[in-house]
Amino acid sequence: MTTQHTTTDPRPGVRVGHTLVRVGWGRRLECGLALVALAARVTLTRLAGADGADVVLAFGTALLLWSPSVRTWLARTAHDERIERTVTKAVAASGVLGGRDVAVDAIRPVPAGHQLSLWVPPGTSVSELQKGEELLAVAFGARSVTVERDPAHAGRAVVTVAFVDPLGGPPRPWPWPWTGTSRTDFWAGLPLGHDEAGETVWLSLIERHLLIGGEPGGGKSNALSLVTAAAALDPTAELWLFDGKLVELSAWRAAATRFVGADLHEATEALDELRAEMVRRYEWLLATGLRKVAPGMGLGPIVVVVDELALYLHGTGKAGSGFAEALRDLVARGRAAGVVVVAATQKPASDVVPTSLRDLFGYRLAMRCATRDASDTILGSGWATAGYTASDIDPTTRGTGLLLAEGGVPRRLRAFHLDDEGLARTADCAARLRYGDGAR
Numbered sequence: 459m460t461t462q463h464t465t466t467d468p469r470p471g472v473r474v475g476h477t478l479v480r481v482g483w484g485r486r487l488e489c490g491l492a493l494v495a496l497a498a499r500v501t502l503t504r505l506a507g508a509d510g511a512d513v514v515l516a517f518g519t520a521l522l523l524w525s526p527s528v529r530t531w532l533a534r535t536a537h538d539e540r541i542e543r544t545v546t547k548a549v550a551a552s553g554v555l556g557g558r559d560v561a562v563d564a565i566r567p568v569p570a571g572h573q574l575s576l577w578v579p580p581g582t583s584v585s586e587l588q589k590g591e592e593l594l595a596v597a598f599g600a601r602s603v604t605v606e607r608d609p610a611h612a613g614r615a616v617v618t619v620a621f622v623d624p625l626g627g628p629p630r631p632w633p634w635p636w637t638g639t640s641r642t643d644f645w646a647g648l649p650l651g652h653d654e655a656g657e658t659v660w661l662s663l664i665e666r667h668l669l670i671g672g673e674p675g676g677g678k679s680n681a682l683s684l685v686t687a688a689a690a691l692d693p694t695a696e697l698w699l700f701d702g703k704l705v706e707l708s709a710w711r712a713a714a715t716r717f718v719g720a721d722l723h724e725a726t727e728a729l730d731e732l733r734a735e736m737v738r739r740y741e742w743l744l745a746t747g748l749r750k751v752a753p754g755m756g757l758g759p760i761v762v763v764v765d766e767l768a769l770y771l772h773g774t775g776k777a778g779s780g781f782a783e784a785l786r787d788l789v790a791r792g793r794a795a796g797v798v799v800v801a802a803t804q805k806p807a808s809d810v811v812p813t814s815l816r817d818l819f820g821y822r823l824a825m826r827c828a829t830r831d832a833s834d835t836i837l838g839s840g841w842a843t844a845g846y847t848a849s850d851i852d853p854t855t856r857g858t859g860l861l862l863a864e865g866g867v868p869r870r871l872r873a874f875h876l877d878d879e880g881l882a883r884t885a886d887c888a889a890r891l892r893y894g895d896g897a898r
Contacts, residue, residue: 498511541565544598545574548597552593552597554586554587554594555578556582562574562575568655568657569622569656570624571600571618571620572618573617573655574618575614575615575617577613578613584615588605591604598619600620602654603619603620604617618655623654625870625872626855632874633876633880634874635874636649636687636691641891642688642692643692644663644692644759644761648661648663649874651871652874659869659871661861663685663798664796665750667789667799667819667821668685668800669801669819669822670802670823671803671805671822671835672824672827672836672859676825677826677856677859679802680875681823681873682765682802684873684876685800687710687881687884690710690885691884691888694759695760696715696761697710697715697761697763698715698716698728698761699714699718700718700728700764701766702720702765702766702769704719706765707765709881709882710888713885713888713891713892722770725770729784736788736792736795736797739751739795739796750793750794750795750796757796758796760795760798761798762798763800763801764800768803768806768810782812785801785815786815806835807832808835822862823860824836824859824862824868825848825857825858826853827848827849828849830842830849832848833849834847838862841860841868844867846860847860848860857873857875858870859872
């Protein structure tokens with residue numbers, strides 16, 4: 459999962475000088491302009507007398523205000539300085555940094571409010587700001603505050619101050635931006651949805667596996683369709699579909715390499731075929747001196763999509779255990795061979811999905827859940843205690859969930875929507891892309 463943030467050069471000398479000037483006039487544009495006007499009048503009075511200075515200042519001011527770019531700059535600067543003063547007061551009031559000040563590096567508007575780039579003072583850390591998110595939200599008078607550490611600099615924080623919930627309110631899903639796209643590149647990832655800052659969340663599943671869970675009606679099937687559509691529109695990708703209900707993935711049947719329904723024996727046989735292909739790929743990598751499948755090798759990704767995972771895992775006797783073991787092996791060893799497994803189920807508790815299998819999924823997407831415990835079965839134990847729980851998601855905001863990527867923290871997002879018409883059109887395009895006008 460990726461969300462782009464702009465990183466600037468710290469430039470300590472420039473930043474210190476800028477801070478001294480701003481603090482000198484109290485972060486108020488009007489004070490700075492008054493100081494400049496006073497200095498200009500004193501200088502002009504010496505050159506042209508008092509009356510001449512007044513005329514020149516009046517004419518110069520009118521000329522500057524006539525320019526739209528100058529008016530825009532004044533309005534933007536006044537707005538940014540007001541936010542800077544608010545930031546200083548909020549950090550001081552929250553006490554998260556012991557009352558010490560922060561330096562505002564950049565400000566930009568986002569749908570929920572605004573996003574700030576802050577430099578924390580020496581002797582403190584971004585993690586202190588993260589621990590005080592709730593205190594900061596109260597001090598800002600905001601709905602929520604989220605703090606992320608800039609991966610490029612330990613002393614820089616990206617702070618999103620949200621005054622409204624851009625993902626909440628009545629159902630108003632954004633259409634999937636790739637609807638109508640004639641071809642995709644699954645290696646490059648896919649647009650999954652919007653986060654709280656209004657950024658597009660891109661999901662790259664190469665060398666990753668994704669587990670989707672949540673209560674019925676939460677948006678699991680739609681999220682599954684987005685991944686399936688992105689893979690189907692890449693003709694180099696093999697698409698293996700396991701549909702326990704026969705109807706959720708049926709639209710993609712014509713584009714699939716293999717489609718399996720609720721027949722557990724057939725599903726296990728299909729997984730065994732995939733395992734054999736995985737072994738053949740590893741043998742080829744060994745013979746060529748390579749370690750993993752990559753673009754340009756002539757081997758496309760193998761995308762395995764499993765809906766209603768619990769149905770296949772709860773089979774009786776050898777059939778059920780055979781499927782579970784085959785899938786666990788595929789998830790455990792398939793990454794370097796270009797195998798991507800995406801599975802969906804309502805609640806992947808240990809009595810539904812074995813822990814030995816569930817823990818192999820590096821990415822987790824928790825849609826709306828009824829309880830904190832149910833959310834933790836998807837995201838992992840302890841996230842609800844840390845404040846990340848899908849049980850807090852408004853049931854009316856279908857498609858909203860928490861996405862956990864490896865090495866990160868759960869990010870709240872709302873998935874794009876692929877409606878029935880767009881799904882049918884995309885599936886037809888994928889089939890023709892793979893098999894021409896004589897698509898199966």
